[in-house]
Amino acid sequence: MIKEKINLYLIQYAINAILRQKSKNFFILTIFILLTFLLTSIFFISNSIKYELNSTVEALPQITVQKIKAGKSYDIDTSVVDDILTITGVTDAVARVWGYYYFENVGVNFTIVGLDTYENQYKKSFENIVKKFDLNELSENSSMIVGQGVFESFKKGYYLQNYFNFIKPDGSIKKLTIAGTFNSDIQLESNDVIIMSKENIREIFDINEDKTTDIVVKVANPEEIDTIAQKIKLIYPDTRVVTSEDFKVSYQNIFNYKSGIFLTIFIISLFTFFIIIYDKSSGLSSEEKREIGILKAIGWTVDDVLKEKFYESFIISFLAYMIGIISAFAFVYLFQAPLLREVFVGYSELKTTFELPFVFDFQTLFLVFFLSVPIYIAATIIPSWRTATLETDEVIR
Amino acid sequence: MNKKTTYLFYTIISLLTLFFIQIIYLQNNKSMTKEMKEAKIEFVQLVQLPDLAISTEATYVRHRSLADIFSIYKDDGNLREYFPTTFTYSHSQGYK
Numbered sequence: 001m002i003k004e005k006i007n008l009y010l011i012q013y014a015i016n017a018i019l020r021q022k023s024k025n026f027f028i029l030t031i032f033i034l035l036t037f038l039l040t041s042i043f044f045i046s047n048s049i050k051y052e053l054n055s056t057v058e059a060l061p062q063i064t065v066q067k068i069k070a071g072k073s074y075d076i077d078t079s080v081v082d083d084i085l086t087i088t089g090v091t092d093a094v095a096r097v098w099g100y101y102y103f104e105n106v107g108v109n110f111t112i113v114g115l116d117t118y119e120n121q122y123k124k125s126f127e128n129i130v131k132k133f134d135l136n137e138l139s140e141n142s143s144m145i146v147g148q149g150v151f152e153s154f155k156k157g158y159y160l161q162n163y164f165n166f167i168k169p170d171g172s173i174k175k176l177t178i179a180g181t182f183n184s185d186i187q188l189e190s191n192d193v194i195i196m197s198k199e200n201i202r203e204i205f206d207i208n209e210d211k212t213t214d215i216v217v218k219v220a221n222p223e224e225i226d227t228i229a230q231k232i233k234l235i236y237p238d239t240r241v242v243t244s245e246d247f248k249v250s251y252q253n254i255f256n257y258k259s260g261i262f263l264t265i266f267i268i269s270l271f272t273f274f275i276i277i278y279d280k281s282s283g284l285s286s287e288e289k290r291e292i293g294i295l296k297a298i299g300w301t302v303d304d305v306l307k308e309k310f311y312e313s314f315i316i317s318f319l320a321y322m323i324g325i326i327s328a329f330a331f332v333y334l335f336q337a338p339l340l341r342e343v344f345v346g347y348s349e350l351k352t353t354f355e356l357p358f359v360f361d362f363q364t365l366f367l368v369f370f371l372s373v374p375i376y377i378a379a380t381i382i383p384s385w386r387t388a389t390l391e392t393d394e395v396i397r
Numbered sequence: 398m399n400k401k402t403t404y405l406f407y408t409i410i411s412l413l414t415l416f417f418i419q420i421i422y423l424q425n426n427k428s429m430t431k432e433m434k435e436a437k438i439e440f441v442q443l444v445q446l447p448d449l450a451i452s453t454e455a456t457y458v459r460h461r462s463l464a465d466i467f468s469i470y471k472d473d474g475n476l477r478e479y480f481p482t483t484f485t486y487s488h489s490q491g492y493k
Binding site: 008012015016019051052053055056057058059060061096098115149182183186187188189190191192193195216247250251315318319322323325326330333334344345350352355356357358359360 | 427441447
């Protein structure tokens, strides 16, 4: 059945035709593999990151209130919490204390987050996300839980013991012991995070009790988030109110921007590639033209010539596509995308392992397929068709 | 079918097999498990901060989506006047 539809002799002829021009076709194949590999890798990385971000976006605060002064974020009054709580629909408002601590020896920024003392409510969470967990040590209060990256930076900065000295704004030292590190499963989220009690973080950053970094608001009905955000903005015009919807938009922006850069580069290289192909095939070499002419002279129809050309270009482009995507899968998910990941990670010293979750994305595979295979086939067939429709003696002459 | 055609078919079939084996392997070993997802959600609920630790970008600082609207200090990690620097899109509807 298949044999009737696919002319095996034509395929044999196509293979021989490819092999006759080994070096040229090998070059096209290599470039083609590189292109599909590069594009799919980038899509895979940005898709996985997006998936990772989106899987936790629902857990983010519904509304975050920051004070903006002279275009910068400032500490907001803790008393604002009470005013926000009076707004109908608000179930909870929590004053957060968090910030960045610059560790000069290694040149990295840590994100320090303050919690309302270590209470039992966190016990269960900690059990799931912290390894080397020791509740007794935590309750001593002068301890912290650190991310894997933070722990390694401590070591790099010669803190080989189980503690770290934070330098307070007045130059004195606050010593905190390490009670545990976060699981490696959540490294993409927790790598640079340090969790400690609010008292400690206030001491390290010198933030008074009446000030707080920002306020997170919980709303009972998600439909009301926008209305409540507007109300807060009305009561406190000097604030920036970020809703969970904004987070989603921002996430989208971050990775559209990143993969957008690559898409631009890719489009440029793709066009260059097509120009090369077009140039190669529109000016079919006289040898190739003669070949088509002879084939027609010995009785091939235009249909046969086009079929043969189709097989020829399909073999090259399909092989290139398959090899490209297989190596992209291995490159991104097995080898963690060396070199390419730098583009997404930025040049921070606090590197994560870049263990991305695997997402099987049909869309990307189809997109890359339709961007490469049919276009290559078209670029090969069209010029051949032009030659094949000419009078035979005209072509040979 | 001559030798070359057979080789070609074998190549295509082995590539396709490799592709499917790879997909199955990655699906089983590298995708996000339910436990992992729960742990991640639990962590984010605890910390209540957005963004991944990888998007530290030029300013070495995370949490772009909570960062300043603009900042002049975003070019050097050694700059101290630091708090939430980095560039972000003016995405907040509340800020309009």
